Amino acid sequence: MYQYDTIDREFLADRAAEFKEQVERRLAGEITEDQFKMLRLRNGLYLQLHAYMLRVAIPYGSLNATQLRKLADIGRRYDKGYGHFTTRTNLQFHWIKLREAPAILEELATVDLHAIQTSGNCIRNVTSDPYAGATAEEIDDPRVWSEAIRQWSMLHPEFSHLPRKFKFAVTAAPKDRTAARVHDIGLVVRRARDGTMGFEVIVGGGMGRTPYVGPTIREFLPANRLFSYLDATLRVYNRHGRRDNSYKARIKILVAALGREEFARQVEEEWEKVGAGADMPDTEIARIRAAFAPKAFDTLVNRSEAFETAKAADPAFARFARNNLKPHKRPGYTIVEISLKGIGDTPGDATSDQMDVVADLGERYGQNDIRITHEQNLVLPHVKLDDAHAVFQALAAAGLATPNINLITDIIACPGLDYCALANARAIPIAQDIAHRFADQDRAELVGELKIKISGCINACGHHHVGHIGILGVDKKGEEFYQLTLGGSGAEDAEVGKMLGPALPADRVTDAIDTIVEVYLRERVEGERFLDTFRRTGSAPFKEAVYAEAH
Amino acid sequence: MPKLIRIIDGQFVSADDPFTHVADDEGMPSGDVIVSLTRFSAEGDALISQGRSVGVRIEPDEEVEALAYDLPKLAVVAVAFPKYRDGRGFSTAHLLRGRFGFKGEVRAVGEVLREEANFLTRCGCDSFETADGSSPEQWAHAANRHRHVYQRASDGRTPAFTERAES
Numbered sequence: 163m164y165q166y167d168t169i170d171r172e173f174l175a176d177r178a179a180e181f182k183e184q185v186e187r188r189l190a191g192e193i194t195e196d197q198f199k200m201l202r203l204r205n206g207l208y209l210q211l212h213a214y215m216l217r218v219a220i221p222y223g224s225l226n227a228t229q230l231r232k233l234a235d236i237g238r239r240y241d242k243g244y245g246h247f248t249t250r251t252n253l254q255f256h257w258i259k260l261r262e263a264p265a266i267l268e269e270l271a272t273v274d275l276h277a278i279q280t281s282g283n284c285i286r287n288v289t290s291d292p293y294a295g296a297t298a299e300e301i302d303d304p305r306v307w308s309e310a311i312r313q314w315s316m317l318h319p320e321f322s323h324l325p326r327k328f329k330f331a332v333t334a335a336p337k338d339r340t341a342a343r344v345h346d347i348g349l350v351v352r353r354a355r356d357g358t359m360g361f362e363v364i365v366g367g368g369m370g371r372t373p374y375v376g377p378t379i380r381e382f383l384p385a386n387r388l389f390s391y392l393d394a395t396l397r398v399y400n401r402h403g404r405r406d407n408s409y410k411a412r413i414k415i416l417v418a419a420l421g422r423e424e425f426a427r428q429v430e431e432e433w434e435k436v437g438a439g440a441d442m443p444d445t446e447i448a449r450i451r452a453a454f455a456p457k458a459f460d461t462l463v464n465r466s467e468a469f470e471t472a473k474a475a476d477p478a479f480a481r482f483a484r485n486n487l488k489p490h491k492r493p494g495y496t497i498v499e500i501s502l503k504g505i506g507d508t509p510g511d512a513t514s515d516q517m518d519v520v521a522d523l524g525e526r527y528g529q530n531d532i533r534i535t536h537e538q539n540l541v542l543p544h545v546k547l548d549d550a551h552a553v554f555q556a557l558a559a560a561g562l563a564t565p566n567i568n569l570i571t572d573i574i575a576c577p578g579l580d581y582c583a584l585a586n587a588r589a590i591p592i593a594q595d596i597a598h599r600f601a602d603q604d605r606a607e608l609v610g611e612l613k614i615k616i617s618g619c620i621n622a623c624g625h626h627h628v629g630h631i632g633i634l635g636v637d638k639k640g641e642e643f644y645q646l647t648l649g650g651s652g653a654e655d656a657e658v659g660k661m662l663g664p665a666l667p668a669d670r671v672t673d674a675i676d677t678i679v680e681v682y683l684r685e686r687v688e689g690e691r692f693l694d695t696f697r698r699t700g701s702a703p704f705k706e707a708v709y710a711e712a713h
Numbered sequence: 714m715p716k717l718i719r720i721i722d723g724q725f726v727s728a729d730d731p732f733t734h735v736a737d738d739e740g741m742p743s744g745d746v747i748v749s750l751t752r753f754s755a756e757g758d759a760l761i762s763q764g765r766s767v768g769v770r771i772e773p774d775e776e777v778e779a780l781a782y783d784l785p786k787l788a789v790v791a792v793a794f795p796k797y798r799d800g801r802g803f804s805t806a807h808l809l810r811g812r813f814g815f816k817g818e819v820r821a822v823g824e825v826l827r828e829e830a831n832f833l834t835r836c837g838c839d840s841f842e843t844a845d846g847s848s849p850e851q852w853a854h855a856a857n858r859h860r861h862v863y864q865r866a867s868d869g870r871t872p873a874f875t876e877r878a879e880s
Contacts, residue, residue, distance in 0.1 A: 172860050173859060180859075200798070200828070318864060320833075320866075323800025397804055445878055446878070
């Protein structure tokens, strides 16, 4: 993992000191709440329905045990003993007191964490592949580029007052676990025929009110020209993106208005003027790369007798292994996914005690490396198969062994009306209700991969547009209704889901999901995921079944 | 004479402002003036030939490229920030210094707040008509708050990657 050096640390310390001063000025009444708003937002501090919320950045979703323990500790001492992992792989504390916020930032800085640029119209935390460094699929380690982007974007002089927020995803595997095509910029590492490394550059994807799958504006950008190209892209956006209407201010609107070709042409024209002088020196990329050098893996064989024996003896472990363990690039190792979607729990929430358990396991069995996924789960990327059973048992004891990764109960949900001032409807109770309905693990496994994503409003923090089944909360004359969309995907086969029909009242949503699942099970042919069946049959059979029952 | 904050020999100081902002529908006063791009296009050469110093004010929706050939004749380019959150002026300032090599005064005008001092300075602004009554000391404190920077920018500060390479 990347280790902060003196420069990175002093930067965070300076930032924490600055914010402390700003809070003092606010508490002393020297600045108004309105003036203070932009300052706190630059430090990830939101005013929500009940309290302040602090959003801590977890750069490209990567943590060590010390950092996770610190988050647990802050949750315990300054919040109500838990935290919420978000779809941007950040961690939110929802019950923060303003006067304690500076102390929290100071404490975060002691373990190289911060809340810089987790809100505001700036470049936000980069999403990367939670399996980086562990999966055999990748052609490079995307964390190298993510870290370089983190540094380049920190208090960027020119690009910290963009028309709207700006989100990057970086992946280097054909299986996209970052939702790169629905980001402002998605970078997919590619190799040219001659072996040189570069990026496919996708610009202008996004969700919210006007969802777009982002077009590719450059098939292959040589890796060493990344930052001049980003300069050019961001400059075109900063100068020409709309600022008259915040709902139309994301880069996706500019790209759609100009068209892919014209936008790409403007970027290329600007890029020629920018020149290579704006690129990051190869020496710095090499320094960052060295920090992500593969850890020392033991030389093991593929088959672990301990693992096989434990699976045979412990059916619960066998089930966990089937759903939550993913292939590692090295023989005898596995990637362990830890679901934060326990049946009836709030998706993405983890108690401080649970964070401590994961930190301990990461340290003891996982090379001190812990990841957050944009699907709001945790990952121990490097665990020996020999140790997998011990990890499972410890997770189970902490209520963290729900074997449902990618299953119908592995639901993404935004905080919704339970916490968020923007929401129209609750999201969490809907997720909980669906999870209870499909709590029968055999049935959930029979259904297989099915991604449900729930947003409490059109801002789409719950990514409903790209859910295989998306659920959007809407307000109808003061009542909560839910709009279903089917067939979305945020992965390499990205697509925006199609609206099924009129919105349903809250108490009809779970029945409708049940009906949709039954139709799928009836219609599917061998090997088809829900998404495949839907793409083959279209909406008709689903629509008919859901709305037939309504009459 | 009104005051503004300027960077002189690397220090933020209070300085007299000899320039008068002149709106498009106002009569032309004597002395040094800052006019809009539109007015400059019409009257710029005449004003300069009168031997006074002339500045041009660039609004966020105006392209600094339009001034490229006139820059050597200008004493000041005033970059307008009608709202602090409208960040187009940062690109304008950056291009003035980096692409067009403008050596004159780049002045931030409009909703110019202490909290933006760092970004403004880094993009090449060297004078500030502040909207929040900041003193030069407060301004300097805000602008110099961070000991390190991660990017090359028009202020010439050494970016982190160069600090590292040289250490």
